Amino acid sequence: MSTPALSAAELALPCHHYAAGRCRSCTWLETPYAAQLRTKQEHAEGVLLQWREIDWLPPQVSPAGGFRNKAKLVVTGTSEQPVLGIWNPVTGGVDLRDCPLHDAGITAALPTLAELVARARLTPYDIEARRGELKHLLVTISPDGELMVRFVLRSTEAVPRLRKHLAWLTEQLPQVRVVSVNLQPEPKAVIEGPEEDVLTDQATLPMRLGAVTLHLRPQSFFQTNTAVAQALYARARSWVDELAPSSLWDLYCGVGGFALHLAGEGREAVGVEISAEAVRSAAHSAAEAGVTAEFIAADATAHVLAQDPAAAPDLVVVNPPRRGIGTDLAGWLERARTPYVVYSSCNVDTLRRDLETMPSLAPVRAQVLDMFPHTAHTEVLTLLVRRT
Secondary structure, three states, X not given: OOOOOOOHHHOOOOOHHHHOOOOOOOOOOOOOHHHHHHHHHHHHHHHOOOOOOOEEOOOEOOOOOOOEOEEEEEEEEXXXXXXXXXXXXXXXXXXXXXXOOEOHHHHHHHHHHHHHHHHOOOOEOEOOOOEOOEEEEEEEEOOOOOEEEEEEEOOOOOHHHHHHOHHHHHHHOOOEEEEEEEEOOOOOOOOOOOEEEEOOOOOOEEEEEOOEEEEEOOOOOOOOEHHHHHHHHHHHHHHHHHHOOOEEEEEOOXXXXXXXXXXXXXXXXXXXXXXXXXXXXXXXXHHHHOOOEEEEEOOHHHHHHOOOHHHOOOEEEEOOOOOOOHHHHHHHHHHHOOOEEEEEEOOHHHXXXXXXXXXXXXXXXXXXXXXXXXXXXXXXXXXXXXXX
């Protein structure tokens, strides 16, 4: 006997797209939010069970909906009637302009952006026929409601028409600060390419997080959940202020979120990030805030391995991708005698592997931060202290 489908109102976040089977990206949507959070906490504690000395803080909750500051939308349909959402290989394009995960400011802007597609005659890319120009629409919103809008195109053919209608767009949506074109000519499942052309005078989107403002350039990475990102930086700041290090490194620093929140008077901060675009953003933010911090565009592991372990700072922050920091960097930290490490992980399984490679660094505090509600993914912040 089949299980009856839930109505939109019965889901952890009401969503008629999920209830109708059009979108199942939120795989845990049928699980009440409190149960989601409990499961994530139990999973993280279970994976790290061998370190029984960890003091687990209560998990950081997220808003159930409206928390995503970035929309990544596949564009299908026609230029006259574009479909902004996801691509289903069976049913084709699914319009998700009213996705309940998105910040309300993004949702409110999407009809105007769809009209711009029509006005500029931006032909949506046909995945099967490999024809058309507009592949994706990427929209990011700041805490102040300003927008960065990026059009992922197959070529530069439509750029003049897009430029022609920029004045109309900014008249309709004065909150638009940055508009850019990303070129992705390859017929493969990659959202964006390496080449970016900023069409507006302004090139960065200020993300004001309390006392710290981060500047995002079009290809810069930033956490998609602004409220939980603020909580993440605040928690790290509270731990680091207790330790009062005089020097710190922020590895995989992105746009400098940790470094800029942790830097302070008498504290040397250095951030390392492979994306030159992100490093430019971090340096811009530091200069604007008057914060003393150096940012280096380099592969974090290669950069650190070239350093003398004896010159290691008092504290190292690592915020790696899902693969973790790996045995080479973990081995260097094990040898370096750095007394403290703050590890922000989006994959608790690779966190465990990395901790096993650094037996001298004991995890003493940890917190689950629900960066990605309604999915199995989560963020775990951990403080490591060197055993004496």
